[in-house]
Amino acid sequence: MKRAIIAAFAAIIMGNAAYADTIKIGVVGPFSGPFALQGKNFKAGIDAYTAMNGTTIGDDTVEIIYRDLPAADPAQSKALAQELVVKEKVQYLAGFYFTPDAMAVTPILKQANVPLVVMNAATSAIVTKSPLVVRTSFTTWQTSTPIAKVAHDAGVAKVISIVSDYGPGIDAENAFKAGFEKEGGAVVEAIRMPLSTNDFSPIMQRIKDSGAQGVFAFLPSGPTTLGFVKAYNENGLKAAGIKFFAPGDLTQESDLPALGDAALGIQTTFHYAVSHDSAENKAFVEAASKAIGNPAELSFPSVGAFDGMNVIYKMIEATGGEQNAQKAVDAVKGLSWVSPRGPVSIDPESRHITQNIYLREVTKADDGSYYNKEIQTFEKQGDPGLAAVK
């Protein structure tokens, strides 16, 4: 009896630290507004992971708490992360679609004793801002370097570069330029557009006037990319023979029905295609399709989230549910597994994901639907952008 009372008393005093039964994960992403489909993909990837792997790890149960951040808004991102840490007592922060939102959270991680698992934001420098950041998505350096070689191999010598004027756009511009010049090509003009740009006709005129044989473009996936590719088609650039080169953000699967035949033949390089042919991807697409409801809405943020959950589960396993952010992060350094995208690993130094990058071409299937068909693999790509950051 006495022993039982002491045990009960100890349980109360030690609280969650020793007897943690619910581990909370705070996920921040765009769940409403123009980018809501991207946030919906975060949730579909997370739901697919828990459907396939359950919600218990040892004695612990995982609970996901979502917070909506519709647009890039660093102040709001930090406020939401603080609320999740202080009020909800989350042990992990995850999600983060836009770079400025991920960047804004890095200063609070150490004091909060919380790892951040970035499921999308793609600027190389994010992982250097705190040793507690791990990233399971991609960087625009990683995805934009191979397309430079593709452009050169297509016989193009002069390219105009058009990017959104913020972290991942500037990284993409630098990556393409470095890769293309190495091949002997020239970037004749580099334009950075405000993130809020949605009328692309003036840009299309500048592309025509530049005399370039090809255009390289990066914008964050969503209504922005759909509008840009539509403008490229509708302003006659495609008809004029100006070739289009971009990372796969520009042809995400959920945009393809709206782009229609005009997008056929567009080549992009990216870490994930919904069509990727593997047993792991088949199982993932089945679970994620069920989670999202409409399979045509599936896109790459779902796989960043799915793999992010895999990393968090490994962290929980390694710490036995104890809140120890450094121990959790150390446990996944060098971790390798087969993702729906192909074989991946967490680089122990950068804590960023090493992965294949695929050249894909927008193709029409027999049933009339459109997909990104993988046609070449650039194996085991690290992040070339990290050398540029250092």
Ligand code: PHB
């Ligand atoms: C980012 O803000 O880092 C970002 C957002 C969407 C993308 C790529 C990068 O498609």
